[in-house]
Amino acid sequence: MNLIRTAAARISLLCIVLLLLSACGSKQEKDASVPTRSFTHDAGVTDVPVKPLRVASDQHMGHLIKLGIKPIAVRENMLKEEWIPYAKLDKxxxxxxxxxxxxxxxxxxxxxxxxDLIISALPNNQEQYSKIAPTVNIPYWSKSFTTPMDKFLKIAELFDKTAEANKWIEQFQKALTSARDKIYASGKLKEGQTVSVMAVFEKNVFVFGPNGAYGGYMIYDALKLKPTDKANDLRNKDMGSAELSLEAVPEYMGDHAFITVVNEAKAKELLESDFWKSTPAVKNNQVYFYDSKIFAMDDPYSLEAQLDVIANLLTGAK
Structure with a gap:
């Protein structure tokens, strides 16, 4: 009886091994039959499927959905991004x-x-992801992207959707031109007046220049509003920004100032200071506060929402 049980167990184990080998062989055959092409990205060159069908990504969900690509899986924060309520997506x-x-x-x-394809925003995840499927590294911020449009086009290239990306860019450029005309027509901001962009954090204030975060790109590069000379000097700095003490804030203030508050206690300290109250932008009621969250990302949906926020603040629209 024991011999029979032992023989049966061995046969069962052999069957399991054969099934696993068969599955591996089938997967290899399937992978070998999928057409691939070389794709150059920030971490090197990877052979990717010509037409990826099952995409997982730890960043860039807004870019993918705008291109008509529904990922099978994403990082948890992607499903709670601030642009989602603005986007009015199909339910x-x-x-x-x-x-x-x-x-x-x-x-x-x-x-x-x-x-069949993984997109990674961090290079240190490249190796472990690559053991599961072909992986490309498209960072949140990179010197290879001059503007958010460059990143959008790079992601579009991965899926052979450059035409779709260019169509959206063209439409967005028209929306920018229309918004800019309305801003100057409202009379709140006059031609030649300067604009500053700042964020108040726990310890200090950050000022942003062209192509910078927290609205720097949208205000200076997209809407082409005029930066101060000091803000303009930040264009080639990492993240287009510089850290300031509270006392240095007036030196960077333009005729108009956009301020986003990340830390309310520090903002209160700034707003109650005499040097803040003495700046022309404050005296002329030309300081605009806005929510930082929608400015954290640079996907097409976020850019559309950012444009609405800035244009509404400068035209008095609701």
Missing amino acids: DILTGIEDLGGFPLNLEKLASLDP
């Missing part, structure tokens, strides 16, 4: 997208979803 567009946790993505769950 089912995000349904079924799996939550893979934070950085790095949950590798076990990621593997179980059998992606």
Whole structure:
């Protein structure tokens, strides 16, 4: 009886091994039959599917959806991004997208979803993701991207959707021109007046220049509003920004100032200071406060929302 049981167990184990080998062989055959092409990205060159069908990404969900690509899984924060309420997406567009946790993505769950392409925003995740599927590194911020449009076009290139990306860029440029005309027509901001962009954090204030975060790109590069000389000097700095003490803020203030508050206690200290109250922008009621969250990302949906926020503040629209 024991011999029979032992033989049966061995046969069962052999069957399992054969099934696993068969599955691996089938996957290799399937992978070998999928047409691929070389794609150059920030971490090197990777052979990717010509037509990826099961995409997982730890960043850039807004870019993907704007291109008509629904990822199978994303990082948890992507499903709660600030642009989502602004975008007015079809109610089912995000349904079924799996939550893979934070950085790095949950590798076990990621593997179980059998992606055929992974997009990574951080180079240090490249190696472990690549063991699961072809992985490309497209960072949140990179010197290879002069503007957010460059990043959008790079992601579009990955999916052979450059024409679709250019169509949206063209439409957005028209929206920018229309918004700029309305801003100057409102009379609130006059030609030649300067604008500053700042964010109040826990310890100090950051000022942003052209192509900078927290509205720097939208205000200076997209809407082409005029930066102060000091803000203009920040164009080639990392993230287009510089850290200031509270006392240095007036030196960077333009005729108009956009301020986003990340830390309310520090903002209160700034707003109650005599040097703040003495600046022309404050005296002329030309300081505009806005929510930082919608300015954290640079996908097409976020840019559309940012344009509405800035244009409404400068035209008095609701």
